[in-house]
Amino acid sequence: SAVISQKPSRDICQRGTSLTIQCQVDSQVTMMFWYRQQPGQSLTLIATANQGSEATYESGFVIDKFPISRPNLTFSTLTVSNMSPEDSSIYLCSTRTGGLETQYFGPGTRLLVL
Amino acid sequence: DQQVKQNSPSLSVQEGRISILNCDYTNSMFDYFLWYKKYPAEGPTFLISISSIKDKNEDGRFTVFLNKSAKHLSLHIVPSQPGDSAVYFCAAGGGSNYKLTFGKGTLLTVNP
Numbered sequence: 517s518a519v520i521s522q523k524p525s526r527d528i529c530q531r532g533t534s535l536t537i538q539c540q541v542d543s544q545v546t547m548m549f550w551y552r553q554q555p556g557q558s559l560t561l562i563a564t565a566n567q568g569s570e571a572t573y574e575s576g577f578v579i580d581k582f583p584i585s586r587p588n589l590t591f592s593t594l595t596v597s598n599m600s601p602e603d604s605s606i607y608l609c610s611t612r613t614g615g616l617e618t619q620y621f622g623p624g625t626r627l628l629v630l
Numbered sequence: 631d632q633q634v635k636q637n638s639p640s641l642s643v644q645e646g647r648i649s650i651l652n653c654d655y656t657n658s659m660f661d662y663f664l665w666y667k668k669y670p671a672e673g674p675t676f677l678i679s680i681s682s683i684k685d686k687n688e689d690g691r692f693t694v695f696l697n698k699s700a701k702h703l704s705l706h707i708v709p710s711q712p713g714d715s716a717v718y719f720c721a722a723g724g725g726s727n728y729k730l731t732f733g734k735g736t737l738l739t740v741n742p
Contacts, residue, residue, distance in 0.1 A: 520673075549730075556734075558732040558735065559719065559721075559732040561729055564727070572727075608673055608674070612728060617662045617664070618664060618676050618679055619664075619676075619730055621666075621673035621674045621675075622673050624671075
């Protein structure tokens with residue numbers, strides 16, 4: 517398994533501003549994933565971040581709104597840009613280890629946009 | 631189009647009894663399935679998984695059953711404990727992109 521930390525754990529932001537969420541893994545991993553869980557909804561994959569290449573975004577998510585960085589094999593950031601109240605969600609990062617399909621999640625970042 | 635469905639938003643069980651959480655899927659390309667448990671203010675915690683080549687996987691009090699012909703899986707918790715009270719997510723994956731598709735979750739409450 518992997519131990520994953522996220523910063524910040526929660527934030528309250530004004531609309532129109534941007535927030536960058538950090539994700540740190542305790543070991544080197546190839547793939548990192550960013551998910552969003554809107555209130556009462558399922559976890560939805562935003563994008564897959566591979567080190568050394570551009571992130572791959574899922575349908576409905578675009579780089580201008582959710583830019584992702586992956587500077588090394590243990591760290592990634594997700595920025596939520598030009599926020600609106602609809603962006604109020606829990607944002608989670610995850611990773612796979614050991615070549616297995618299981619993903620391990622960080623504790624999440626709870627974002628409220630006013 | 632919801633490819634992974636958990637049709638029961640909530641389930642209440644007495645301590646010591648069996649909890650059965652159900653999950654249905656529509657995509658025949660899924661070849662592995664996972665269950666996660668999530669407490670409030672925490673990230674999802676991996677519980678147990680099953681590959682499509684199996685129909686049962688057991689780990690302590692947790693057993694997952696897979697019925698491929700019905701595209702249905704279930705998680706059995708025996709005996710249920712109050713600490714099991716959480717939201718349980720079913721997830722499915724397949725192919726080379728390692729993407730997981732999640733259900734909406736079932737809130738399990740185990741009453742003492």
